[in-house]
Amino acid sequence: MYFFLGVLDPSQTQSSMSITPTISQIFKQNVIFVSGLPLDISEEQLFDKLSRVFSIVGNIKINQQANKSSIHLFKDKVNRTRLTGSAKITFEREESVMKAIEEYNGKCVPILNDNQIYVKKPEVATAGPSETLRPNPTELKVWVKIEERAVRREESTSTMDIEDLKQVVFKGQNDRDLYEAYYRNQPLGPEEQVPSDTTSGQPIVFKKIAEPPPTASGGPPLFLPKPITPSFISTDYHIIVDNSNIFIGSQTIRDPKTGLNQKNSAIRVNVKNLVRVLEDGKLKICIKSRIVGGSVDESIPRDNAQVWTDWESCGYKCILGVRSKNGPEVFVDDMLHAQILTILHSYNNTQRSQVLVLVTGDGNRNKNQTSFSDTVERVLASDWSVELWSWKQSLNSCYFNIQKFFPSRMTIEYLDSYRNNITFIQ
Incomplete structure (x- = not known):
């Protein structure tokens, strides 16, 4: 089942606005979103593992205030102690972004509990001379599908990101952290804007995070488990x-x-x-x-x-x-x-x-x-x-x-x- 949701169209801008990229937009060229991360380890462990995994493809930018790698772990907006399984990582150099995508996107990473993770660049929207400016609102229909669950139509009058949309769709239910958002078979990061071109045939799909299948009986698997440290x-x-x-x-x-x-x-x-x-x-x-x-x-x-x-x-x-x-x-x-x-x-x-x-x-x-x-x-x-x-x-x-x-x-x-x-x- 599907429902559609009214949101603002972030692509509509006032004709008088400049389209010069802002500093934060240029900065996003060095950023990746990672989803599919394990939820059964602590925040400190996940931070440490992400730092080790992605430092292989390039130097991760250092957050000068916190004096640690620029890795942001997304958390539930209601329960701030609960991780969502997604993260944002900022590199020092832009070329590290493509290396990270080529090396890890869609791959199972042993140190991350052998989870299949997805790595992508953020979509940079064109903004005006000031990031505080907002375009004139235009109501859109956003089609959403949840696996194994009926959904209903919702209305909204604010520009939404995927995490906001998730809160609306699941109405604060605890099992929302068991789902990840996909659009056109590509994962969407929590801070990415809701796509404006969804249709009933191409909705945003919330898929349940799959658990690894049990080992098949009747002989050894192709790859026997190995201890990974x-x-x-x-x-x-x-x-x-x-x-x-x-x-x-x-x-x-x-x-x-x-x-x-x-x-x-x-x-x-x-x-x-x-x-x-x-x-x-x-x-x-x-x-x-x-x-x-x-x-x-x-x-x-x-x-x-x-x-x-x-x-x-x-x-x-x-x-x-x-x-x-x-x-x-x-x-x-x-x-x-x-x-x-x-x-x-x-x-x-x-x-x-x-x-x-x-x-x-x-x-x-x-x-x-x-x-x-x-x-x-x-x-x-x-x-x-x-x-x-x-x-x-x-x-x-x-x-x-x-x-x-x-x-x-x-x-x-x-x-x-x-x-x-x-x-x-x-």
Whole structure:
């Protein structure tokens, strides 16, 4: 059901007014509105998390009077202790606004309780030479729809923002904080003006804030839950993939009846789904290195190998060696070891925490040359953390011994938990 509401049209101005932008309008170019924020944490916690999340894309302006970041958390107009799930953030530079929108709009952010948040710029209305001037009022019809509830027609004679409209629609009812306003499928911030061009077919819709669905039964989800701490926001990740080891390991399956390993050469790895698993819980802007190593058959043109096209489409740099038809890889492991050590040298003196995400089970000593296990030890000795991914049957036992010396900074994850999602039969 719908109702329409009479409001003033903010777009109507006196013909004698100047349209020169005011200082506050220019200032709004550095502002974003964020909605969809969690309601089950304290005001202090939400402020702190927003500061850490959005400082990644740019410096947040400092409120000189309060001596803290310019982050305004919107509150209920009746109960001033209750948050609405929306905020306004002011950056120092305008370019940070688009970075914030590109990085976070419509995304689930782990540190914000994995809520899907929406980020947008405020709509700047044209004003006259003084912000105290008001245009001649023009009554408009504003169409509003509430999910799962009947509504009625209301009248108003004042210029309204979305929060005012929400108060009118819900008549002070407590459950109004469970709803967010959308127009043309885009979220509206509490201080944004009520759109003047709504119709019965394009109303302002108040949608109930969705709760995350329960985990489906019948097998593990694509992404298993991981413990996320606030410190992850200041962490850089470097993902190194030994494609050959992962590919070969995927084809080895233990028979549940006999307990013996069986090989199925028709099994292939779904690269894009594997990338989603590896990068789950990591902000894209915090992933500094994406490298995959492997080899190509000298008799097959590199461009014909779909796997490398898939890796590159996911943003990974491919380092390839050449192997003869039935021969071993040449220098591939050495090249990956060198890449890890180069990254270690480049990022070792930064203020941010560093994590090597290594995808291999290979722990061989590599004929007295560099090896993955030696490289992992060197990385851990430099106060980095290591996240090791491997198939269970392919994991060299040397990594368990290394983990004993660095239990708080080395984790081992098994790809077997995701087999149904990251492999397929060709």
